[in-house]
Amino acid sequence: MLGVALRRVAVGVPVIVGVTVIIFFVLRVLPGNVVDVITQGAPTTPGERHDIIVEFGLDKPVLAQYGSFVWDALHGNFGISFETREPVISQIGSQALATIELTAAAMALTVVLGVGLGVVSAVFRDTWIDATIRAVTLVGSSMPIILTGPLLILLFSFTVHLFPANGSGTPSELVLPAIALAMFTTGVIIRLVRNSMLEVMNLEFVTALRAKGTGEARIWLRHILRNALVPAVTLLGVQLGGLLSGAVVAETVFGRQGLGSLLVTGIQDKDYPIVQAIVLIVATAYVVINIVVDVGYAYLDPRVRTRLAR
Amino acid sequence: MDNTTAPAGTATSVLPLLAGRWGGRPVWRRRWLPRGRLMRWLAIAFLALLAGWALVPGLFASGSPTAVNPVAALLGPSGHYLLGTDQYGRSVYTELVYGARPALEVGLACTLIGGLTGSAVGIIGGYLGGWADMAVMRLIDILLALPGLFLALIFIAALPRTVPNEILAISISTVPIFARVLRGQALQVRSLLFIDAATVTGVRRRAIVWRHVVPNCMAPAVVLAAVNIGVAIVVAASLNFLGLGPSEGVLDWGALIASGQNYINQDWWISVFPGLTVALLVIAVSIIGDWLRDAMEPSSG
Numbered sequence: 001m002l003g004v005a006l007r008r009v010a011v012g013v014p015v016i017v018g019v020t021v022i023i024f025f026v027l028r029v030l031p032g033n034v035v036d037v038i039t040q041g042a043p044t045t046p047g048e049r050h051d052i053i054v055e056f057g058l059d060k061p062v063l064a065q066y067g068s069f070v071w072d073a074l075h076g077n078f079g080i081s082f083e084t085r086e087p088v089i090s091q092i093g094s095q096a097l098a099t100i101e102l103t104a105a106a107m108a109l110t111v112v113l114g115v116g117l118g119v120v121s122a123v124f125r126d127t128w129i130d131a132t133i134r135a136v137t138l139v140g141s142s143m144p145i146i147l148t149g150p151l152l153i154l155l156f157s158f159t160v161h162l163f164p165a166n167g168s169g170t171p172s173e174l175v176l177p178a179i180a181l182a183m184f185t186t187g188v189i190i191r192l193v194r195n196s197m198l199e200v201m202n203l204e205f206v207t208a209l210r211a212k213g214t215g216e217a218r219i220w221l222r223h224i225l226r227n228a229l230v231p232a233v234t235l236l237g238v239q240l241g242g243l244l245s246g247a248v249v250a251e252t253v254f255g256r257q258g259l260g261s262l263l264v265t266g267i268q269d270k271d272y273p274i275v276q277a278i279v280l281i282v283a284t285a286y287v288v289i290n291i292v293v294d295v296g297y298a299y300l301d302p303r304v305r306t307r308l309a310r
Numbered sequence: 311m312d313n314t315t316a317p318a319g320t321a322t323s324v325l326p327l328l329a330g331r332w333g334g335r336p337v338w339r340r341r342w343l344p345r346g347r348l349m350r351w352l353a354i355a356f357l358a359l360l361a362g363w364a365l366v367p368g369l370f371a372s373g374s375p376t377a378v379n380p381v382a383a384l385l386g387p388s389g390h391y392l393l394g395t396d397q398y399g400r401s402v403y404t405e406l407v408y409g410a411r412p413a414l415e416v417g418l419a420c421t422l423i424g425g426l427t428g429s430a431v432g433i434i435g436g437y438l439g440g441w442a443d444m445a446v447m448r449l450i451d452i453l454l455a456l457p458g459l460f461l462a463l464i465f466i467a468a469l470p471r472t473v474p475n476e477i478l479a480i481s482i483s484t485v486p487i488f489a490r491v492l493r494g495q496a497l498q499v500r501s502l503l504f505i506d507a508a509t510v511t512g513v514r515r516r517a518i519v520w521r522h523v524v525p526n527c528m529a530p531a532v533v534l535a536a537v538n539i540g541v542a543i544v545v546a547a548s549l550n551f552l553g554l555g556p557s558e559g560v561l562d563w564g565a566l567i568a569s570g571q572n573y574i575n576q577d578w579w580i581s582v583f584p585g586l587t588v589a590l591l592v593i594a595v596s597i598i599g600d601w602l603r604d605a606m607e608p609s610s611g
Contacts, residue, residue, distance in 0.1 A: 011451065018452030023464060030468035142592040144544045146551045146567050147585025150574050154582070158575045165574075241457025248459055249548050253571070264552050267467040275467045283455045 004298040004305060008291045019283045020073070024066050027272045034058055037270050038082045056080070069276075078277035083269050088277045092259065096281075098168050099258035102250065103243050105178035110185040110239065115225075115232065117186075118193025122228075123220055125198060133190065141187025145246055148180040149253030166255030177254040181246045185239040192235055196228040203227075230301060237293035244282050350601050353594035360591065363410035375400060375408035375561055384577045394579035396570065402583055409563045409584070413543050416477055420542040424481035425535050428488025429527070435489070436496025437523050446493060453486035461486075462545060463554070471557035480545050484538060491530050499526045529606035533599050540595035547588055563588055 031037055035044075035052050044052075053059050056079075057068065072079065078088040121133045143151075156176060157165035167173045200206070201224055209219050248260035259278050266274035298305040363370055379399030387394045393402040435446025453461060465479035499505065500523065508518050547564030549555050555562060563584040570580025 014448060015451045015455050018448065019455050022452065022456070026464050026468050030465070138593065138596075139589075142596065143589040144548060144585070144592070146548055146564060147582070147589055150567065150571050150578075150581040150585065153571075154574050154578050241454075245458030245460055248463070249552065252552055263463065264554065267463060267554055270467070272467065275464070279456065279460050279464060282457070282460060286457055287455050 005291075005295045008294050012287050012291050015287055016284055017070075019287075020070050020280060021066075023276050023279055024069050027276055028062065028065070031270070031272070034272075037272065040270075073277075073280060078280075079273040081271055081273055083271045083274075088273045091262065091274065092277055092281065095257055095259050095262045098256060099247055099251070099260060101174060102168075102177055102181065102247055102256065102258060103240070105174050106181035106185070106243050106246075107236070107240065109178055109182035110189055110243075111236065113182070114186045114189025115193055115229070118190040118232075119197065119220070119225060121190060121194040122197035122201070122224075125194075130194075137187040137190050141184045143183065145180050145183075145249045145253060148183055149177075149250065152176045152180055153254075168251075168254075168256035168258065173254075173256070177250045177256060180253065181243060181250045184246065185242055188235065188239060188242075189232060192232050193225075193228055196231055197224050200224045200227045230297075230304070233293060233297055237290040240289055241286055244286060349597055353597040356590055356594045357598070360410050360414065360587075363407045364414045365411075367407045367411065371401070371404040371407040373401065373404055375404045384573065386577070387579055393583045394577070396566070396580045397573060397577075402566070402580055405561060405566055406563070406584055406587055409561045409566065412473075412560050413546065413563055414539075416473070416480065416546040417539040417543040419477045420480040420484055420546075421535050421538045423477065424484025424542075425488050425531065425538060427481070428485040429492045429531050431485065432489035432492030432494075433496045433519070433523060433527055436493040437500050437519055439497075439500070443493070446489065450486045450489050450493070453483075454490075458483070459545065459548070462549070466549065466554050471555065473556045473558075473560060476546060476549065476556055480542050480549075483545070484542065487538070488531065488534060491534055492527055495527045495530050496523055499523050502526075529603075533603045533606065536595055536602055537599040540592040543591060544588060 028034065034056070035049050035058065038052055038056065039049075057065060060068070069079075076089055078092070080086065081088050081091060084091070117133050117137075121130045124130050140148075153165045153176065156162045163175045164170075164173050165176075197220075206219060206224065209223060214223075247258065248263060250256070251258040251260035252264055259282065263275060263278045265271075266278065367375075377400065379395075382391070382395050382399035383397055385391055385395045385399075391401050391403065393406065395401055396405070431446055431449070435443040456464070462479040462483040465482060466476070469475040469479070505518060505522060508522060513521075546555070547562065547567070550560075550562040550564035551568045553568070555565060566584045567581045570577070570582075570584070574581055
């Protein structure tokens with residue numbers, strides 16, 4: 001158990017370090033002169049330029065700048081925003097909750113609908129129920145958020161006045177963006193649960209259960225589903241990445257607050273400290289959650305434990 | 311049916327699933343789309359239509375996509391304006407037709423550049439093994455830690471907003487997926503007996519790679535490329551929707567959807583039709599991708 005955890009962390013740490021390297025060097029080297037970025041091309045005196053260089057630590061060698069970027073990030077300090085000249089972390093802190101809310105709501109929808117409809121689809125395989133679920137899934141997961149967003153707003157905000165079209169704060173404002181965001185990942189999970197249930201269904205132990213006289217409901221829910229959920233859990237960790245990047249689009253579509261819309265404005269304003277901080281935080285969260293999923297999973301399933309420990 | 315060919319115990323093999331190895335096809339990649347020739351022909355027909363739009367837009371739409379006509383602003387779909395008009399009185403249909411070329415250009419260019427780079431990296435790692443493979447694996451891990459849009463967004467943020475830079479950013483985000491799949495495939499090919507035979511008979515390594523490994527890695531690469539064209543187009547449209555696309559005002563479906571969102575209440579056609587076009591494109595390439603997979607890998611159907 002501990003071995004699995006250590007192994008995953010040993011892989012995870014260099015990955016995060018690599019991410020910091022990409023984030024720092026791409027956003028420091030590619031844009032050209034950082035002072036020009038900060039001044040937005042406005043005319044400046046040499047004195048003002050010197051002040052900016054000192055304020056943002058640009059007089060130090062690049063490697064030292066990278067070092068202090070990582071060191072400060074470890075302490076929760078992501079520098080000063082080019083735009084507002086305020087600490088980045090305070091701006092992010094106020095937005096993170098909205099994004100966590102949205103992603104968690106979408107994840108909950110994905111789990112409930114994905115597993116639920118996956119089971120229904122597997123139990124009623126090759127009937128019209130299965131066919132309907134598959135067709136709806138295909139269409140739903142092929143629609144990009146930039147289409148589902150406006151469509152949902154059109155249908156449920158303006159045609160039927162059920163939910164507000166935009167805003168963030170109240171639960172009812174969370175419904176439409178969460179649905180739009182969960183559409184794709186739900187499709188993936190339905191597909192996976194159905195297919196892996198159909199695979200487990202043909203294993204010998206199921207025949208043994210039937211021979212023993214176990215009821216169908218119990219066989220499906222207790223034995224087949226449980227085994228079929230094994231790959232679904234891992235895939236959920238991976239799908240979190242899809243939800244996080246979808247949240248960037250969904251927040252803009254639905255005019256919500258959050259890290260995604262902050263990131264988009266940060267990119268538009270060339271406010272690199274904001275961009276660096278958000279990307280780094282999202283990537284770290286993604287990696288950490290996947291490590292937790294893997295370890296938790298090895299804890300639950302001894303077969304995985306031996307596989308991961310190899 | 312697709313459920314009978316599953317090898318026993320597939321559901322428990324987690325690592326191949328994560329590694330996305332082509333041979334033990336990941337469970338979620340198994341057949342899902344409707345079979346049948348009709349769907350396939352519909353998909354081909356739709357893609358052919360889009361190709362026609364891209365190649366000779368003038369043949370499909372009369373008038374200019376940018377001609378402003380305030381008198382005809384925000385008209386619903388009609389005989390004259392097939393899909394209605396936008397807030398400037400431009401025909402949405404004409405804009406859709408003329409938007410096909412930039413969209414397909416981005417989709418094809420990103421798939422070509424990112425796909426070739428990723429494939430090369432993956433094949434090198436998978437075939438050489440050892441430290442080269444370690445390096446490739448770590449690189450893939452790092453790039454995949456920046457999920458979906460984020461990898462592209464870093465480059466979008468750093469570079470000036472031009473079409474080539476947008477293509478570069480999306481291409482880079484394509485690399486890890488190709489590298490991962492092709493690495494798995496190269497690993498498998500390398501372990502086949504005829505590669506050993508070639509090595510033993512003194513065939514040079516470069517010849518083995520080009521004559522034997524690369525051709526045997528083509529099938530998954532082609533399938534992945536087909537699907538990726540759709541993905542790249544969606545990513546580009548999303549970037550343009552977010553206002554992070556090229557600044558020189560390229561006609562784009564995503565930007566069209568964004569501009570229509572302000573009018574979604576009454577004049578829904580501005581957003582909905584471009585959105586549907588993108589969605590149909592994604593469905594069409596998935597169907598083609600599945601078909602290619604079946605055609606190229608008869609054993610795994």
